[in-house]
Amino acid sequence: MTASATSSATxxxxxxLEVAGLEAGYARDLPIPQAISLRLARxxxxxxxxxxxxxxxxxxxxxxxxxxxxxGRVTLAGRDITGIRPDRMGPMGLAYVPQTDNVFQxxxxxxxxxxxxxxxxxxAARLAELYALFPPLAAKKADRAGSPSGGQRQMLAVAMAxxxxxxxxxxxxxxxxxxxxxAGAVLDLARSLTGQGVSVLLVE
Amino acid sequence: MIxxxxxxxxxxxxxxxxxxxxxxxMHVLRFANFSYAELLGIGAYAALVFDxxxxxxxxxxxxxxRPLTLTGSLALATVLAMALTGASAVAIDRxxxxxxxxxxxxxxxxxxxxxxxLIVRNLITLAxxxxxxxxxxxxxxxxxxxxxxxxxxxxxxxxxxxxxVVLMLALHLILTRTTFGFALRAVAENPTLAQVAGVRxxxxxxAIWLIGGALSAAAGVFYALTNHLSPALGHxxxxxxxxxxxxxxxxxxxxxxxxxxxxxxxxxxxxMILPSGYTPAMPFLIILAVLLVRPHGLFGxxxx
Ligand SMILES: Nc1ncnc2c1ncn2[C@@H]1O[C@H](COP(=O)(O)OP(=O)(O)O)[C@@H](O)[C@H]1O
Ligand SMILES: [Mg+2]
Numbered sequence: 001m002t003a004s005a006t007s008s009a010t011x012x013x014x015x016x017l018e019v020a021g022l023e024a025g026y027a028r029d030l031p032i033p034q035a036i037s038l039r040l041a042r043x044x045x046x047x048x049x050x051x052x053x054x055x056x057x058x059x060x061x062x063x064x065x066x067x068x069x070x071x072g073r074v075t076l077a078g079r080d081i082t083g084i085r086p087d088r089m090g091p092m093g094l095a096y097v098p099q100t101d102n103v104f105q106x107x108x109x110x111x112x113x114x115x116x117x118x119x120x121x122x123x124a125a126r127l128a129e130l131y132a133l134f135p136p137l138a139a140k141k142a143d144r145a146g147s148p149s150g151g152q153r154q155m156l157a158v159a160m161a162x163x164x165x166x167x168x169x170x171x172x173x174x175x176x177x178x179x180x181x182x183a184g185a186v187l188d189l190a191r192s193l194t195g196q197g198v199s200v201l202l203v204e
Numbered sequence: 205m206i207x208x209x210x211x212x213x214x215x216x217x218x219x220x221x222x223x224x225x226x227x228x229x230m231h232v233l234r235f236a237n238f239s240y241a242e243l244l245g246i247g248a249y250a251a252l253v254f255d256x257x258x259x260x261x262x263x264x265x266x267x268x269x270r271p272l273t274l275t276g277s278l279a280l281a282t283v284l285a286m287a288l289t290g291a292s293a294v295a296i297d298r299x300x301x302x303x304x305x306x307x308x309x310x311x312x313x314x315x316x317x318x319x320x321x322l323i324v325r326n327l328i329t330l331a332x333x334x335x336x337x338x339x340x341x342x343x344x345x346x347x348x349x350x351x352x353x354x355x356x357x358x359x360x361x362x363x364x365x366x367x368x369v370v371l372m373l374a375l376h377l378i379l380t381r382t383t384f385g386f387a388l389r390a391v392a393e394n395p396t397l398a399q400v401a402g403v404r405x406x407x408x409x410x411a412i413w414l415i416g417g418a419l420s421a422a423a424g425v426f427y428a429l430t431n432h433l434s435p436a437l438g439h440x441x442x443x444x445x446x447x448x449x450x451x452x453x454x455x456x457x458x459x460x461x462x463x464x465x466x467x468x469x470x471x472x473x474x475x476m477i478l479p480s481g482y483t484p485a486m487p488f489l490i491i492l493a494v495l496l497v498r499p500h501g502l503f504g505x506x507x508x
Contacts, residue, residue: 085404096400101397104397112386114386
């Protein structure tokens with residue numbers, strides 16, 4: 001995968017997330033995304049589109065610190081975050097919603113959500129906000145996260161990411177496998193987040 | 205029959221305690237740790253040393269809680285042994301496994317674990333000798349619970365069963381009531397996602413070694429209290445612990461608890477129909493029987 005994307009005209013000013021010449025992969029000397037560069041402006045919504053197996057997930061995982069980066073740089077609000085541990089990304093302001101296995105199925109909905117903002121300031125208030133934002137989750141607090149419908153599972157995964165109060169939200173195919181209605185709701189949510197200043201990078 | 209069942213339940217509680225840490229380590233670090241059971245031996249002997257020290261320093265502690273042979277000093281010594289064994293488990297990880305984890309494949313970890321087991325067992329033999337030892341030479345009389353069928357139970361056995369269940373309940377409360385517990389279960393289910401959710405994996409691995417070491421030490425003391433200590437104590441639990449872990453589903457704390465009892469009971473009951481030389485084969489039969497019905501274990505789930 002070789003590509004270059006600039007989210008919007010305003011990105012030129014001061015991008016929140018800047019990816020420069022990124023290469024990453026699962027085996028040494030076999031980079032899957034090659035020389036990727038992109039810039040996300042504050043409050044922008046950027047989509048990466050490509051065929052299956054193109055390396056979209058690998059790119060997003062490399063930015064999130066889950067896959068080793070072999071070359072290039074990732075900068076978040078001016079700070080170099082290339083290849084730092086995934087658990088340090090949240091506190092830095094970057095949250096990631098994986099494509100699959102994005103909730104803990106053996107934990108309840110409430111336990112999943114309580115986990116994410118353990119080190120976020122104003123944790124209780126943040127949780128209350130999220131339950132207000134996603135009423136179906138509040139109704140299913142005590143259920144195992146493996147049991148809700150696909151739409152609610154995705155909602156929980158997004159809520160877990162938002163619990164960390166990210167400036168940048170990475171979402172990997174958030175609407176895959178959802179009903180058209182649920183998919184629409186997820187995309188509406190992504191759009192409304194940009195209104196609150198969150199930069200969203202999604203793969204579709 | 206009833207006697208073998210009762211003895212099997214007791215052994216089962218020791219196996220369950222020991223298997224809890226093993227199942228977490230196997231799942232999170234992805235290697236079969238053949239040295240894990242030696243933690244039972246470390247714990248049992250550490251308690252012996254602390255017990256001798258404490259009763260020498262404070263003779264008042266050496267009085268037994270009747271009708272148990274358990275003394276105040278041994279009870280305190282067990283707590284100290286749990287802490288020391290947890291710390292030893294962390295130290296072994298730092299000295300051996302973490303270094304290998306950083307550069308080699310899981311198979312190297314398995315081989316290293318054989319080496320660690322040999323070293324631990326031989327160090328124990330070097331320090332304490334081959335012969336079997338007891339915490340106390342006091343005789344505890346068994347209570348005749350029933351004559352037909354014959355059932356003899358020693359007060360110490362009841363204590364061990366209760367104490368094992370109390371420890372498991374305490375762990376259950378930590379796992380289900382605290383965010384630390386949520387994080388531990390999250391790591392057991394999906395270590396990568398746990399990191400993405402902000403959990404520091406290295407800290408959780410340390411916590412798992414500490415908890416596993418402490419519970420194993422308790423298991424070792426409980427076994428030695430109702431039987432005896434010998435340097436082979438840990439070694440004799442290698443297969444039962446693996447059987448409980450695999451039967452319960454690797455990565456599941458509740459599976460390890462649920463798997464420990466059938467393994468202990470089957471070993472106990474097998475004594476009725478088979479010569480005792482066959483007892484060590486029982487864990488294998490349990491693994492086979494469970495995996496035939498549930499390929500991912502009692503509490504396991506199919507996952508990548
Ligand atoms: N864990 C992995 N180990 C090795 N190769 C992988 C792994 N995950 C994906 N790949 C390979 O990397 C390539 C890109 O995959 P991916 O990033 O998932 O693509 P996309 O998300 O665009 O469908 C594919 O050829 C895939 O087979
Ligand atoms: Mg993908």
